[in-house]
Amino acid sequence: MSERKPKNIFVQGAVAPAFIGDSIAKHATNTKIGGHSIFLGQVRADEIEGKKVTGIEYTAYEDMALQKMFEIREDIFAKYPLTCMHVYHSLGVVAEGEICLFVFTSSAHRKAAIDACTECVERIKAELPVWGKEIFAENDYQWKVNS
Amino acid sequence: MKILVFGQLTDIIGQHEYVMESIDEMKVSSLRQQLLNNYPALLGKKYLIAVNKKMADDNAKIEATDEIALLPPFSGG
Structure with a gap:
């Protein structure tokens, strides 16, 4: 197995559906894979006190986030028999309905891929030191809170 | 020392990065106190402090050359 190093997970703006499709297609050559699990985070148009969320602007402490993601990746590879794992997280503004997080795990049998993805x-x-700012239509905002 | 500010704390401190005058070495707890003196609106705000990209507890020591980051609760994904 090749040595794993911290790699960039951040993309500017939304994760494009075509990119997700291409990522799946690239795995066709790895015929040891028997199952993929994919999580896609989508920006929800919440309504908060009568104001509608039109998008989320993401910022991150990038260096620290990439280091932390590397640790998470190492832990998950140590715990589950994965073939591969890919993570992409948006930075900047992502509009309602667009994809802001793409996690993709693959393994020989489904359970490892599903559990590792979750x-x-x-x-x-x-x-991950990442923050989302929920932007309202009214030129106003509030900081997102993860549940 | 260089201080990086993230998330909702940027609304209080008004910038993403600034340099704070510091006298030699100090503890994370005294940095918190000093920040509160400078920005009273930080009162009651929850945030972690990273020193050189590692989480630091209140007893950790900070030197003038360290990179400090103020990290409110994460909300990625």
Whole structure:
């Protein structure tokens, strides 16, 4: 197995559906894979006190986030027999309905991919120094709180 | 020391990055106190402090050359 190093997970703006499709297609050559699990985070048009969220602007402490993501990746590879794992998180403004997080795990059998994907998403939300600012139509905003 | 400010704390401090005059070494707890003196609106705000990209507890020591980051609760994803 090749040595794993911290890699960039951040993309400017939304994650394009075509990029997600291409990512899936690229795995066709790896015929040891028997299952993929994919999580897609989408910006929800919440209504808060009568104001509608039109998008989320993401900022991050990028260096620290990439280091933390590297640790999460190492932990997950140590725990589950994965073939591969890919993570992409948006920075900047992502409009309602667009994709802001893409987590993609693959393994020979489904359970490892599914469990690893879930654990990865939970840890990203809890541990990565990333902040979302919910932007309202009225030129106003509030800072997002993760539940 | 260089101080990086993130999330909702940027609304209070008014900038993403600034340099704070510091006398030699101090503890994270005294930095918190000093920040509160400078920005009273920080009162009651929850945030973690990272020193050189590692989470630091209140007893950790900070030197003038360290990179400090003020991290309110994360809300990625």
